[in-house]
Amino acid sequence: MSDFLQLTFAGVSQGGVYALIAIGFVAIFTVSGVINLAQGEFAALSGLIAISAAGAGMPLIAAIAVGLALVALVAVVMERLTIAPVRSMSTLTSIILTLGVSTALKAAMLLIWGPNARGLRPFSEGLIEVAGITIRAHELWILAIAALVAAAVYWFYEKTVAGKALKACSEQPTAARLVGISLKRASLLSFVIAGLVGGLAGVLASPVFFSSWESGLTLGLKGFVGATLGGLVSIRGAILGSLVLGVLESLTAGYVDTGLRDAVAFLLLIVVLVVRPQGLFGRQAEARV
């Protein structure tokens, strides 16, 4: 039983990181139909920047803030240079464009930080023993912050004018434009959100799962699967999907075979796309943010 709890908990904290990446995918996709393959790179980049900033003597919180700010800036520049100028954006075009950005970001990170993986120092050191399982103190930070961000994003979309405008863009693009919502600004805002949550995922994951120039690929892939499990248009679905993915991965590795860990994501993805393209938790033809 304690094994089951231990594995489940490891899966939940990994899933919390996936969830933040997944929120980024959903935030952008719902507004403009863009699938942003550089989402994982946002995470890798913020992790590396925060490590360098902390290494230069900055307090941890400042280092994280620098990482997040710079990644948000990168997201803005990316949107202005590669997404905004395209007149008729299709999802396929966006995949090719963002794949290019992702490759460029990876190359830049490799040049700046070199090939070695490294970790940010944990937000708090130490281990906690509960009910026969060992929890790293840092994992509690991951869960707490992921939950907080999820709540904040939810509040933003439901309660603020800007959030409602974004929702309107995704549900009724034409009507949104008619009432004076700028799709251009909405798209830019969605990239800022994606940059911030992706960056947060990066600094949260770094102490436990490490950052390197190529760590964004796996993170991005898993976050994408998590988002797809939730139907790719629902924040709640994306979070749930990511947690399910994290736990399933961990349990599969523990009880079946560790080699199958990464296969879980793809098996799930294929099954969901074939059987329930609207996502595990969505109802047919429902728009949700």
Add this chain to the structure above:
Amino acid sequence: MLRTRHGVTVLFALLALLLTACAEDSSGGGGGSESAGGGGADDGPIKIGAVLDITGAGASLGVPERQTLELLTERLNADGGIDGRPVELLVEDNQSAEDAAARAIGQLINQDKVDIVLGASRTGPSLAMRPVAESSQTPMISLAANQAIVDDAEWIFKTAQNDIVVMEDMIALAEERGWKTIGLARDASGFGEGVEETLTQLGEEAGIEVIITESFAPDATDFTAQMVNLRDADADVNVIWGIPPAAALAQRAYSELGPSAPVMQSHGIGNSVFLETAGDSADELIAPLGRLLVVDQLPDDDPQKPIIQDFIDIYSEAYDGDEPSTFAGHAYDAFQLAVQAFTEVGTDKAAVRDYLESVDGYVGITGVFTMTPEDHSGLTNEAVVPVTIKDQDWQLLTGTAAN
């Protein structure tokens, strides 16, 4: 939401795209069958090709190896090269992938016409390079551990200690301390291949057996599943067999889960990345490692001591005080063996091969090499010493039967 439907086809295309991007292709060698033969121009630079794991899972190995080769080449050329001929070093990054390694060696041999190939850093890529070197009859010196790289090979040599000599030491230690059961967590790539079988075979006589084997990808970051299973198996000792940072993260996960059984690690951990990543969790572990890491604790009459000390001095002077790893030592030995061969017999490939096969008593960083036509590794378990870790530093373990 219409976009969901509409996206399905696209998602599959995307999936295929990403799979291609991250697929770990394990295709063997292939290609590179152009007959190389002997001869070649006897003037102009001598070309040394190197295929190293500079990015990807093996980066903590490949980067110091590249730095070592560059440093040695620079120094050799400053001294006038080999018989007046300068040495040209061509380094290729195999991205820690088998297919890229096979491609890189093919290019070095067929297009760049190198006289010898050094590398790869890890077993998997080295095994992928082997058929290319063999079929083109080009001498190759691998820097990796698994004995399968040189088994029955004609043109392949290697400088890292064979994994089997490390396991002999592990079994000797287990016997001495009365450990009867072993739990194993091994690298899922070439380096960890055959570890369980070899340990079982070596331990048979002493009644030592492997009771559980877990594996981890060389680029894995979460080890909870494997370590939970190791803990439950409750062996007398657990062996973690991998390279940093994975081996260090595994060590950390193991100690966090709180089992009390001691840990032995392989000779794959000999760099500072391991110490930094594993932190306190590495205290007390035992690993058979090369002498480089504990050179200050060696007796003065150790034949390797002066050459190791000299290497550490030139390396740290060139690279801002960084100390070389054991992997840098593998590259040093491969380079010196190649240079020795070129100095003695020129660049005729068959002559170089024959020379390497007859190396007798070359004192290197990794050990004292004596090659034979049957043994292209040249090192015995004399080349490792039992090392433990205290306060994030390597400590020679004295007073044990192993050596």
